[in-house]
Amino acid sequence: MSSKYQEYNQLNLPQIEKDILQQWELHQAFEKSVEVRDGATPFVFYEGPPSANGLPGIHHVISRTLKDLVCRYKTMQGFQVKRKGGWDTHGLPVELGVEKMLGITKEDIGKKISIAEYNDTCRKEVLKYKDKWDELTQKMGYWVDLKDPYITFDNSYIESLWWALQTLYKKGFLYKSVSIQPYSPAAGTGLSSAELNMPGTYKDVKDTTVVAMFKAQQAANSQFLFDAAGNDEVYFLAWTTTPWTLPSNLGLTVGGNIEYVLVKTFNQYTHLPVNVIMAKVLMPKYFKAEGENADFDAYKEGDKVIPWQILTSFKGKDLENIRYEQLLPFAQPEEGDPFRVIVGDFVTTEDGTGIVHTAPAFGADDNRVGKKYGLGILTLVDKQGKFTDNVGEFSGRYVKNYKDDPNYKDVDVDIAVKLKKENRAFKVEKYEHTYPHCWRTDKPVLYYPLDAWFIKTTAVKDRMIELNKTINWKPAFTGTGRFGNWLENMVDWNLSRSRYWGTPLPIWRTEDGTEEKCIGSIEELNGEIRKANEVLGGDVNKSYLHEGILDLHKPYVDDIILVSDSGKPMRREPDLVDVWFDSGAMPFAQQHYPFENKEAVDGRQAFPADFIAEGVDQTRGWFYTLHALGVMLFDSVAYKTVVSNGLVLDANGMKMSKRLGNVVNPFETIAQYGADATRWYLITNASPWDSLKFDVKGVGEAQRKLFGTLYNTYNFFAMYANLDNFTFKEAYIPLEERPEIDRWIISVLNSLVKDATAYFDDYEPTQAGRAVERFVDEHLSNWYVRLCRRRFWKGDYEHDKISAYQTLYECLEKVIQLMAPVSPFFTDWMFNNLNKVTGRSSAASIHHTNFPEVQSEAIDPDLEERMQLAQDISSLVLSLRKKVNIKVRQPLQKILIPIADAHMQEQIAKVADLIKSEVNVKGIDYLTETEGFIKKKIKPNFKSLGAKMGARMKAVAAAITAFTDADIAALERDGHYTLTVDGEQVQIQLSDVEIISEDIPGWTVANKGALTVALDITITPQLQDEGNARELVNRIQKIRKDSGFELTDRIDVKVAAVDSLKSAIINYNDYICTEILADSLDVVAALQEGTEVEVNDLKFNVLVNKKS
């Protein structure tokens, strides 16, 4: 233990942090913070794994600060919080990075470079920036276990994923199907949504669009149309921007509640009379108003205005299942019941005709609704992007110019021409819209049916929605809004990715697809490997027979051939699984469950998480996959509380991106301002879920304001505590034996502890931090310390002084504990500085201590109220002094305060001494209404009055405002008053108005709310003397300080005082001497030596000599 508190010359946060980091490492502070809670209730936290193939940015600092502070807080609350770090290592971004680095494309893999080599490169590259990440983790003070992280490419991790996949498989949740995915014929590959969202992929293109005419078939369910049309032909109109999909059309989708009309008119190309069906609200797009009910017989070719007439109208659902003739009958689907009108919820009347041409092969919506109605599927375009051989005259033609053919003819145009000729086109025009393009080839993407494996999440949709309601979402609207909607509209989870670096799907199939096996562990696979070799013989799986499989990645798993129950060879389904499966499975995969740690997960010790936090962009990513797997595998939520933090924008509100070059480098910010100030700024500036405009100036402000103030307060304490040898060795002085102001700050401190605890418990660190800021600045520094300064440097080391030290010490001790979760370095530094001397805590670090508990008995609302009164009154008096230009150093006789009730007077009386010394007046006079000369003002209380008066409110308010002094007096006397409004009598109560003492005629007054203060500004000669004495004290103190004297040095003083000061020096000689620690103070006639000073515009010399 040290006997002196360390004093400092300057606050250097970055240096403090370096020192503390060293100590943490030396003493294994993090490990110990977990150890000290051995046996305590676990608080389960999951670290969302970052991908280390990109550099960390400032936005990573905010989510990690959030995670860290919750974990530190819960540790201080007595929970054991294990934090296993992790790395997300698979996936497309890794692969794209490697391809870029090697200068290859996907097609080159397996040709120019072996899959084994490629994957080895990925494995190395993915942890490229691990060192940088580790450095950030350390420097920002994020406590997470980096020594034993989970890594998603580890065999043990993948084995857990396989267990999960097999479990889902056994439950019947894993199936193979066709899905419509973005596909680039030019590149010959499917595209991920990430690739589709790369900048520049969406381009404006001009396409030929067609409103095609689908001829309805006459039948019982369509008879109402034909009745209206006089048994003429009836056509459905459907618009498409991709006419090349028309040969694959299998359905027409309408909106169930949309109103449609049957219209009699002419085809503008063939001039034949037709009857067409479309949505009513879209008619103006196709029909001119003046054509309505025009003369049909008079119409002739070339007329600008085409006559039309509505024959009947009906709802979309009336059209359901009406059949129509195939538009371009080149080929028919092998199965299904096509060419029907169906109902879908995605139909809008924004554009087109309100009837959607539906080709299940080329649109996700189309496919979904097609499946629902069993339309079948017809794919007349091959993977090169050209029509198949069975599309008549269009066979073999590319649907878009994928080969850069200079003679390419737009097939859409030819289809439009054909339809025009056949009286099957109602309108053909160019249309400009945005369309996605392949980022690598710049060619249009098309949506194409590809084989894929799915997880049937829709089977547990209701359960997922139900369990989601038990999750504590911060902010709540993310859970009900964004996430809730997402669940409501959920589709099955497409697991398949045709890539190389990822978790392989552990499914082996016979060639005909009739038999398959889903493998759930390494052991099972090795058994199957040997079995296949025995049954199939030869070289099958030869290289895997001895040691079994060593790496669960491609290409090794693809070498393995298994055998089906009927003895047929089975090969692995070539897909990898979506990386989101990797991260969604981390709760159990990080534990290598169920092969290890089975009890921890099954016994709900390590599952589900009590808390997770990530960026709001993870809502449909990690948050979703965690939830889906939690529900499907364990019928449980995966996390009880989730905080989604917003984005970090730059100072101008722009998203930070490498492209714009506005990324804030976290290392620089931390180096300059320190991690504590950075963390504090990030947490307190905006709620975590609001997007944050990051401005380094704000970090500087946090540094100056909060940390600077605390540091000053500490230094102040240390300076005097060292002089007095205060080490908290005396017994704790009971609160009731401490002065008012001590009990007040302890009361406020405990209120703060109460509030901060509630905020932290509610995952509102922003509110907690702001409350702490208010306390440190307004209450502790600018009121308590300022008012108590004299107590620390005046007088003997006895009861009052010890009380002050104990009080200030306790405030510092507890406030840094409240701050410790957010700003771990500075608080630990101060904790050590304090604790080294006092040894109050046996903990080696603030992070091993228990969070302060509220002492409710210390909270005194009355006390807090009257101190607020004292602050307000002081503030008013100071403003009055300013108004009449009288310095605070000049004592004044008294202030007058009108008193509303006895309680108020009692309250003020208790803090009268504080007020008097703060504003330098001799006394306080309380005025009650009996004095009679206070001018009062009355204001209606709208809230209570409004409820009673309703519409008469305005008149009542006017009447009250017009009250005379007599009216007010009457109301105060009787407690009620009857007034007449619009001829009606209404009674108002005292509680319906607010009466304040506004003015005391003849006095200088100031108001704040209901509080009024008047100041007596008469300066008597005696007051003048006292003021001058204080001026002199001030000047001599300055000389002492400038001369570098110690606080305790005694002095002799000679003053060549001018006449006007003499009486002050004589009358207040003792006072002055005590203040300046002088043994003698003499007035001399003239003085050559000494320092020139000025008081009230008079200059004279003062000589100060230190006694040896």
Next chain:
RNA sequence: AGAUCCGUAGCUCAGCCUGGUUAGAGCACUACACUGAUAAUGUAGGGGUCAGCAGUUCAAAUCUGCUCGGGUCUACCA
């Protein structure tokens, strides 16, 4: 295009859920004061069509609808 969040002083944010009549704070700016915490502090001042429009209401920054601007997610769909 849909969903959702955001828009209050030059800047960063409270207040909105639960409507109440002079809309607050900090920073920055200006002036004055204070000073044994001093790169701190106090007082005063300027600075706002609470994004816009409409509605509900005696009363709207606050509730409702629409519009505009910004962000995010989902989709790109006829």
